[in-house]
Amino acid sequence: MTVSKISTPEARAxxxxxxxxxxxxxxxxxxxxxxxxxxxxTGVVERLAAQSLGTxxxxxxxxxxxxxxxxxxxxxxxxxxxxxxAYLFARKDLATPQDLSALANLTIVRSKDDLxxxxxxxxxxxxxxSWLKGSVPSFDLQIIDEAFQLPDYRFQQIVGLAxxxxxxGDPGQIAPVVTCEIERWKCxxxxxxxxxxxxxxxxxxxxxxxxxxxxxxxxxxTVRFVQPAFYPSLQFEALAAPGSRxxxxxxxxxxxxxxxxxxxxxxxxxxxxxxxxxxxxGEVDEELSQTIVSIIERLVERRAGLLIGxxxxxxDANSIGVVCAHVSQVSAVRERLPRSLxxxxxxxxxxxxxxxxxxxxxxxxxxxxxxxxxFHLDAGRLCVMMSRHCVACWLISRxxxxxxxxxxxxxxxxxLGIDVDGEYxxxxxxxxxxxxxxxxxxxxxx
Amino acid sequence: xxxxxxxxxxxxxxxxxKAVPIASDLQxxxxxxxxxxxxxxxxxxxxxxxxxxxxxxxxxxxxLSVPDPRFRDDQYDxxxxxxxxxxxxxxDCRRRGTxxxxxxxxxxxxxxxxxxxxxxxYNRERADVRRxxxxxxxxxxxxxxxxxxxxxxxxxxxxxxxxxxxxxxxDAHLGTLLTWIDPPRKTxxxxxxxxxEQTPMGMKTDPEFDRTKLDxxxxxxxxxxxxxxxxxxLKRRAQNIHDALMTVVSPIYDATQAAVEILxxxxxxxxxxxxxxxxxxxxxxDNFMQSRDNGFFxxxxxxxxxxxxKLTEREIALQTVEAAVCIGxxxxxxxxxxxxxxxxxxxxxxxxxxxxxxxxESTFDLISSQRVLRIRPRDELILLTDPRQRVLVRxxxxxxRRTRVQLExxxxxxxxGLPSASSIQVFTPYVPDWNSLTQARIQLAxxxxxxxxxxxxxxxxPQRVPSxxxxxxxxLAAVEALR
Numbered sequence: 066m067t068v069s070k071i072s073t074p075e076a077r078a079x080x081x082x083x084x085x086x087x088x089x090x091x092x093x094x095x096x097x098x099x100x101x102x103x104x105x106x107t108g109v110v111e112r113l114a115a116q117s118l119g120t121x122x123x124x125x126x127x128x129x130x131x132x133x134x135x136x137x138x139x140x141x142x143x144x145x146x147x148x149x150x151a152y153l154f155a156r157k158d159l160a161t162p163q164d165l166s167a168l169a170n171l172t173i174v175r176s177k178d179d180l181x182x183x184x185x186x187x188x189x190x191x192x193x194x195s196w197l198k199g200s201v202p203s204f205d206l207q208i209i210d211e212a213f214q215l216p217d218y219r220f221q222q223i224v225g226l227a228x229x230x231x232x233x234g235d236p237g238q239i240a241p242v243v244t245c246e247i248e249r250w251k252c253x254x255x256x257x258x259x260x261x262x263x264x265x266x267x268x269x270x271x272x273x274x275x276x277x278x279x280x281x282x283x284x285x286x287t288v289r290f291v292q293p294a295f296y297p298s299l300q301f302e303a304l305a306a307p308g309s310r311x312x313x314x315x316x317x318x319x320x321x322x323x324x325x326x327x328x329x330x331x332x333x334x335x336x337x338x339x340x341x342x343x344x345x346x347g348e349v350d351e352e353l354s355q356t357i358v359s360i361i362e363r364l365v366e367r368r369a370g371l372l373i374g375x376x377x378x379x380x381d382a383n384s385i386g387v388v389c390a391h392v393s394q395v396s397a398v399r400e401r402l403p404r405s406l407x408x409x410x411x412x413x414x415x416x417x418x419x420x421x422x423x424x425x426x427x428x429x430x431x432x433x434x435x436x437x438x439x440f441h442l443d444a445g446r447l448c449v450m451m452s453r454h455c456v457a458c459w460l461i462s463r464x465x466x467x468x469x470x471x472x473x474x475x476x477x478x479x480x481l482g483i484d485v486d487g488e489y490x491x492x493x494x495x496x497x498x499x500x501x502x503x504x505x506x507x508x509x510x511x
Numbered sequence: 512x513x514x515x516x517x518x519x520x521x522x523x524x525x526x527x528x529k530a531v532p533i534a535s536d537l538q539x540x541x542x543x544x545x546x547x548x549x550x551x552x553x554x555x556x557x558x559x560x561x562x563x564x565x566x567x568x569x570x571x572x573x574x575l576s577v578p579d580p581r582f583r584d585d586q587y588d589x590x591x592x593x594x595x596x597x598x599x600x601x602x603d604c605r606r607r608g609t610x611x612x613x614x615x616x617x618x619x620x621x622x623x624x625x626x627x628x629x630x631x632x633y634n635r636e637r638a639d640v641r642r643x644x645x646x647x648x649x650x651x652x653x654x655x656x657x658x659x660x661x662x663x664x665x666x667x668x669x670x671x672x673x674x675x676x677x678x679x680x681x682d683a684h685l686g687t688l689l690t691w692i693d694p695p696r697k698t699x700x701x702x703x704x705x706x707x708e709q710t711p712m713g714m715k716t717d718p719e720f721d722r723t724k725l726d727x728x729x730x731x732x733x734x735x736x737x738x739x740x741x742x743x744x745l746k747r748r749a750q751n752i753h754d755a756l757m758t759v760v761s762p763i764y765d766a767t768q769a770a771v772e773i774l775x776x777x778x779x780x781x782x783x784x785x786x787x788x789x790x791x792x793x794x795x796x797d798n799f800m801q802s803r804d805n806g807f808f809x810x811x812x813x814x815x816x817x818x819x820x821k822l823t824e825r826e827i828a829l830q831t832v833e834a835a836v837c838i839g840x841x842x843x844x845x846x847x848x849x850x851x852x853x854x855x856x857x858x859x860x861x862x863x864x865x866x867x868x869x870x871x872e873s874t875f876d877l878i879s880s881q882r883v884l885r886i887r888p889r890d891e892l893i894l895l896t897d898p899r900q901r902v903l904v905r906x907x908x909x910x911x912r913r914t915r916v917q918l919e920x921x922x923x924x925x926x927x928g929l930p931s932a933s934s935i936q937v938f939t940p941y942v943p944d945w946n947s948l949t950q951a952r953i954q955l956a957x958x959x960x961x962x963x964x965x966x967x968x969x970x971x972x973p974q975r976v977p978s979x980x981x982x983x984x985x986x987l988a989a990v991e992a993l994r
Contacts, residue, residue: 079987082987083985083986083987086986086987086990087986089978090977090978090982090986091975091977091978092975092976092977092978093975094964094972094973094974094975095965095972112987112990115990115993116986116989116990116993119990119993120980120983120989120990120993121978121980122980132889133889145994146993146994147994148993149993158921158922160889160891160903160921162889195954195958196954197958198954198957216822217815217819218818218819218822218823220965221815221816221819221959221965221966222819222823222955222958222959223958224963224965224966225958225959225961225963230965243822243826244826244829244830245655245656245657245822245825245826245828245829246655246825247822248655249655249813249821250813250818250822253812253818255815256818257813257815257818257819257821257822258822265965268965268966269965269972271972272972348515392850392851392883392884392885393851393882393883396851396882396883396884396909397882399909400882400909400911400912402909404910407908407909416887
């Protein structure tokens, strides 16, 4: 049975998970699972781990990219599978969240000697795993969470710890961060700086590749923009039915110019561009930061609510996220937020990966810029920014982004043998989003 | 925000008509016997050297040219000549237990050396040429590594210390940089810079010079050679070429020497961590030369294990040197403060709370007025003035333009103690750990001792090994039943 012939998105999503689980019973040496944003990657990681220990009686290790991700995963596995014992493997003096200590089936271990010899689920970040010294009983399964953020040279340092591998991640998001100079390996598609799933399938094209076909987070209206812009070769759809998630405004009367941006969302749009008068502002745009805060304040003033399925809930600070390209922009927004709204999560796109909020406000990375550098054009970063919401997202920018893109010719640092041109792909994605939003009358000019 | 500091410095330089210092300490370690090497390639032949100037810092150069580097034997003789000098210099360094340091004019000259080392180290025709390629490889492979002391472009070294009133890309010309640093009196700076730009400072000659000066004399030499001219005639024509090339290479050599001299004499304060940088370079050099002595081959392409080792080393080196510069240099510290990479503020509410017998919790608040901060709860920071103290970020609360950061001391409670109220403290995420590279190498050697199939060279993917356990009818249902 192929996934595409199954009738509903939910059924297709479940069948995809069954396929992933099946690879472990088949004993596939390695599986690469490509997932669109909000498709339930972490849920798959949990299930793979639970199956490995609970039904296959194996030793399973999970490698995350950060300590915070390890904490979150440990919390979820211990909570969702209370009959399975999990181990969080942490540095000797690492402060762990207090709630983890309260979970009866989660043990925090500080030394490899305290890891169980038999079947278990052990969770830690990739760096910690790479610093294991001496002999360690081999794991049957190694799951890499957010695998597209793990460069191959780091994967290589932990790959010897297991015999089977499941690499789970989102191929459309931010590439691994390697700060040093990498000219030496630039022509190598499987080079040490390349995301490990890409490098592995470059060396072994026969590695099983699966995809998750459904985004649980994004609504159909957003998928219609995000999928063609950032995932041209990964087809997926939204689990939510059209119109099943909406923004309500108890005070419907629009009094301020910014209200037009709210009303268009109330009308059913999930992606809206808000444009300020054109101006070259540099990295920090005080007026734009204030506009972001004004949108948040106006949502509260108009007593906005969320309707997700049949569940209504009021919009509060915790329902809103703001994502920016630079830390300085984050600070500019935070310092303008009134104390009552300090719960609004404002962060850079790198730190927003894996997180979501019902309502998101995006500080457009090209706003107020005179140029369009490779960093600001990066498709992965814009993709993260535009895929954190489950109800609606406002992109705030100075007008003229499209014109700037059309003036800019992506020179691209092209390398013989490498087909991927990141700068061009970013430029194409940015232009697609700008033009499609304009074509769909989703641009509100202030 | 660090970019803003540089922009301000450039604006000040533009306003004053003179470059302004952007460092408090000399960021590099200048070897007293460093070698200045200026190679000029023939236009269109980037793997050649038409003329070379070579000499120790503060000393006059030795020059050698070939009439036409497209004649392979002549070219190889020139390479061998350079090789003898570098071999001798490297040998002296080994004898003294130090490391070599080569200075070139610009990043373009570094790239030229890089291409030459790549090309020459596989030469099968002459061992001395191959040896030059190998020796140059040490410098060119070290160049991308943070904190390296083996190869310096004079332009990059000056840019680390001065901001000019021109665009960053224009700083790639050594002549303009030197003009901004020492502008001529009674001359408009921009006019002086425009004049300086007329003189080539990279590894290529000026096209106009090629057309009007060099091409005619090279052509004359080649015609004479084809016509079977006497040795004396050829020598005379070769001298014409040499004389023409000297007008190009001499100013570059002199400018490179001038750059070194400026750094050597006007920056008396050395970075605190200079000795560690030197020691590391000497160790790297010794390892490299021992590998050559043992006959190990220098690969063109890294296998996965070597690539992992090298990339890890580069990442660690970069992190270490950034932390080191931040500790030593006041301007670097200011940049880090503006960029939010360090946390600086006034201490409030230092308190020591009894938890249980002989266990106390030491906490305090830090009020920072930094507009940009890159910290979040559960981050660990180190006290800049005494790295024995480590703190954990408990909470970060933005209060308008100020930020209140709640910190808990997790190391150094007794050795360093609680900071006093109203004192100003600086915390950093990293301090330089000069042992980390060695530790990482040992760990990597252990971790990568056996190459698994995923990274084995030409390895085969293992066969599937299906589970021997009875497979549930519905795999998803079986997992859900575990909840």
